[in-house]
Amino acid sequence: RFSRDFHDNPSLVKLLVVFTVSGGGVVAYSESKSYGLNVVHASEADSKKKRVVVLGTGWAGTSFLKNLKNSEYDVQVISPRNYFAFTPLLPSVTCGTVEARSVVEPVRKLIRKKTLDIHYWEAECFKIDAQNKKVYCRSSQDTNLSGEEECVVDYDYLVIAIGARVNTFNTPGVEENCHFLKEVEDAQKIRRTVIDCFERASLPTLSDEERKRILQFVIVGGGPTGVEFAAELHDFVSEDIVKLYPQVKDLVKITLLEAGEHILNMFDKRITAFAEEKFQRDGIDLKTGSMVVKVSDKEISTKERSGEMSSMPYGMVVWSTGIATRPVIMDFMKQIGQTNRRVLATDEWLRVEGCDSVYALGDCATINQRKVMEDIAAIFSKADKDNSGTLTVKELQEVIDNICQRYPQVELYLKNKQMHNIVDLLKESKGDVAKESIELDIEEFKKALSQVDSQMKSLPATAQVAAQQGSYLADCFNRMEECEKNPEGPLRFRGEGRHRFRPFRYKHFGQFAPLGGEQTAAQLPGDWVSIGHSSQWLWYSVYASKQVSWRTRVLVVSDWTKRFIFGRDSSSI
Ligand code: FAD
Structure with missing residues (x-):
């Protein structure tokens, strides 16, 4: 400018x-x-x-x-x-x-x-x-x-x-009327707004209809952030708000809208099923297959999978549908x-x-x-020095090593799928590869590898x-x-x-989905799934240990302890 x-x-x-x-x-x-x-x-x-x-x-x-x-x-x-x-x-x-x-x-x-x-x-x-x-x-x-x-x-x-930045998918009214949960300021604003909703709903001048509208909390997006916020809000209401606002506690409604068929769809099916059942038990209104098409200052409009349109009044909407x-x-x-x-x-x-x-x-x-096939083709043409369309085992070994070093997904695929016999063959022949001259059809091999391309997923x-x-x-x-x-x-x-450095390789250490009521779902490497109170303690330990400094570690642990002893602070400052 x-x-x-x-x-x-x-x-x-x-x-x-x-x-x-x-x-x-x-x-x-x-x-x-x-x-x-x-x-x-x-x-x-x-x-x-x-x-x-x-x-x-x-x-x-x-x-x-x-x-x-x-x-x-x-x-x-x-x-x-x-x-x-x-x-x-x-x-x-x-x-x-x-x-x-x-x-x-x-x-x-x-x-x-x-x-x-x-x-x-x-x-x-x-x-x-x-x-x-x-x-x-x-x-x-x-x-x-x-x-x-x-x-x-x-x-x-x-x-x-x-x-x-947050992704609104250009849905009309979202920027103007919804809260986001991306930055610290967003979280602080949500905290104030939640309390304000309860204070407003407690004013004597309002009708019950208006109170219900104000205490209708809508969360859009059934990913980990939306689900965790819904669970936090439910805990806050059931553990603290009920004691402080007894006159309006029965009017509270928490609704979670998800456009897909299930919430937490990046997690194991067992976690998704547990979370959906738990939300149902907790009285959180879970609406899947419900796509938000518009948000006005008082109503949120959705289109159901059947094509039916509906609107509901709200007091606060938190938009959590991914990033752009x-x-x-x-x-x-x-x-x-x-x-x-x-x-x-x-x-x-x-x-x-x-x-x-x-x-x-x-x-x-x-x-x-997406570049993987281009790279693999380049590797093959380089290895196939005599342009015969075939490679010896030794050459193939080099090709595979080279591809696997760059593309961990290919390595996984080779280990898991139909190419495993080639890898085994190569492993067996190691040490004696110079003498081997088994010929392999490059085109066939490339075809098999091309299936890898469609299975490639970008990192989360x-x-x-x-x-x-x-x-x-x-x-x-x-x-x-x-x-x-x-x-x-x-x-x-x-x-x-050679390249100067080894390429970047991501190591997945698992993921958590806190579900409220001191219960967390944990999906650890090897598809090991654990859900419940023990995982909640694992969550506490991991998140305390991952803090960037001892100062924040002490502050976070003392906040958790304070919450256990005194409950959450509901002042709207
Ligand atoms: P960020 O952490 O977003 O950092 C971006 C930085 O760039 C900021 O410092 C910002 O101020 C700065 N910046 C922005 N614009 C400019 C500019 N124009 N010029 C210069 N600087 C700029 N991930 C997990 O693995 N586990 C979780 O449990 C988890 N929970 C989450 C919960 C919430 C509520 C949210 C919002 C995210 C969560 N994530 C979680 C995702 C995780 O936070 C992001 O993947 C991660 O922050 C990405 O890191 P980043 O450094 O790319 O971006």
């Missing part, structure tokens, strides 16, 4: 300060009458060091910073949020089970502990210029500086970790020719496809699995994935020089030699 206004009509710019970070030094410019720029040095960085710019201080960005150990970089962190938020506990913040301040850690505290050259700027990136290796940022809109300060930051390496790409990333995708995609694509090393020295991790990007948008990607990338940066000399990655599909 600065560039446009400044160039088109300089007189528009009343008071403007532009920070430029270039050539290794952080420089602040202020405008003079003649539009010349007076240079003021804010700080000097070591110009010999390569500059790494990190956008975002969420799960991915923070994990990158925490794990970065190489002091050879000058690191600039840019994020409109000067804290890290432990998002899995946000549903607990909505009802006061945990306080908002207990789930956040200031970024400056996190980076202060590091002995590296790291600087934080509270600003938001609004443009990425990959060609000139610059990012354009402005200070957060909500500061006293009213968003008029802008900065241009040069980078040698850019790490994009700006997460995603942020506008700055959409712009960037256009710039680098990723126009046919919905999410920014990277390769398995988290490098953004179509540009140089730019990495993207967490919810704002996805590893492009979770904190677990984001944090692992952050620490993987930090590890790459830590060992950049070492791996330059001794590459440890797989053979290159195109070109000679």
Whole structure:
């Protein structure tokens, strides 16, 4: 915006300060009458060091910073949020089970502990210029500086970790009338609104009809966040609200709307069935196959699977239907020719496809699995040196190793499905492969592998994935020089030699779905499912241990203890 206004009509710019970070030094410019720029040095960085710019201080960005150990970089962190938020506990913040301040850690505290050259700027990136290796940022809109300060930051390496925004699917009225549960502020707003609903419904002037409307809580989206919020709200009402608002307690209704056939559809069927039954027992009105088409200020309209339309009045709606790409990333995708995609694509090393020295991790990007067949074809043609259309066992062994190193899904598929006999054969022949010359039809093998493509799923948008990607990338940066000399990655599909690093591999440690009433469903690796009170204790232990600092760990555990002893705080502050 600065560039446009400044160039088109300089007189528009009343008071403007532009920070430029270039050539290794952080420089602040202020405008003079003649539009010349007076240079003021804010700080000097070591110009010999390569500059790494990190956008975002969420799960991915923070994990990158925490794990970065190489002091050879000058690191600039840019994020409109000067804290890290432990998002899995946000549903607990909505009802006061945990306080908002207990789930956040200031970024400056996190980076202060590091002995590296790291600087934080509270600003938001609004443009990425990959060609000139610059990012354009402005200070957060909500500061006293009213968003008029802008900065241009040069980078040698850019790490994009700006997460995603909520997805409203352009449903009319959602932006204006619904609550979201994405940021800490959202959770705080929900907490206040819930209490306000009870206070309003307790006023003596209202009719019962109006009270019922105000106490109708609607949650849209049966994913883990929507389900957890519904469970939290139910616990809050049944454990605390009933004692504080006895006159209106019987008018409360919690409705969960899900467009699909079941809630928690990314979990094991046993968990889905248990959750649906539990919600029914708890009196939570679960409506599956119900798609929201419009939200007005008083009513929410749905279309049922039968095609029937219906509307219900509400007091509060929480919209939790998934995520979408942020506008700055959409712009960037256009710039680098990723126009046919919905999410920014990277390769398995988290490098953004179509540009140089730019990495993207967490919810704002996805590893492009669609390329797998192209890569596999390239590997085959390279291995098939004499162009005969056949490979020896030794060559095939190399091909499979190469593919498996890059694509863990292919490895799984090969282990589980019809190709297992080939892998076994190769394993058996190991050590003696040079003598073997069993020939295998490449086309047949490719055909079998092509089935893998349809089974490829992109990684889920979770904190677990984001944090692992952050620490993987930090590890790459830590060992950049070492791996330059001794590459440890797989053979290159195109070109000679090996890749510097091993590709990113996600390790799934399981997932939880808290269902209220001190019961949690846990799905652990190996499809081990556990539901009930014991899993709730596992949930407490895991979430306490995953806190980013001892400060937040102590705060969270003491909030849980306070809740057990005194109940939740229902003040609407
Ligand atoms: P985020 O954590 O969202 O961080 C994005 C960062 O980028 C923020 O610091 C933001 O301020 C910054 N930013 C935004 N725009 C800009 C910009 N223009 N310029 C610079 N910086 C910018 N996952 C799990 O694995 N387990 C769970 O139990 C779980 N529960 C969840 C509960 C809730 C309520 C929510 C909302 C999410 C939950 N998730 C969970 C998902 C998890 O939070 C996300 O997958 C994770 O936060 C993604 O990390 P990220 O770093 O990509 O993005």
